[in-house]
Amino acid sequence: MKVRPRPADTEAKARRQRAVLDERTCRMICPVAAAMVGVCLTGIGLLRVVASVRGRETIADDLLSLDALLFLAATLASYIALRVQSHQRLHGLERIADAAFIAAMVLLTLACFVITYAISR
Template sequence: MLRTKNNARLDEDICVHIFTASAGMVGVCITVIGIFQVITTLRREGTLGDDLLAVNAILYLATTIMSYWTLRTRKQRRNPVLEKITDILFLVALTFTTVVAGVITWAMTFT
């Protein structure tokens, strides 16, 4: 019984962390898009990086909304499928962030 309560508490903590981290990452993506636009304007060349960052911000926004939805259904019977989808989407967004960082780095290096 105690183990079940600890697992439920851990799941709740994970949802809160995903919510706050995803919301923060949306801001990071928007900030980097702005900086990236300044750099590409000064260099007078465009890359795919800002478009990929916009998609990444949308992924984080979707994760934020889903984790908020999960937290709002806390008092009712929690939906483990929704929690699992939120976790997977957050990991996909984090992985995509790394890919975008690589694309931006290589695009700036080779041009």
């Protein structure tokens, strides 16, 4: 005889699976975003060297500094999400971390285009 799971059991299992997925997402965003802050800082340093040698400023270092702030926001949101106990807060902080991370990656791509075309000319 096959026992069918009760709706409450199925719902609780789905909630646990979502929490595990959310935690895994936060665990991935936190170290990657933190490393990307370092990448942005390295890019700013290199652009400063190029600017002092060539005597030309670009907007790319400003974009990278803004980008570092977005990556920092993603890092902090994902870190705090890992520390909270409430599922509502976890989901809200995860959304913030996702949005900040995606916005930072788009801005980093834009900064790469600016760097490529500003330095090559």
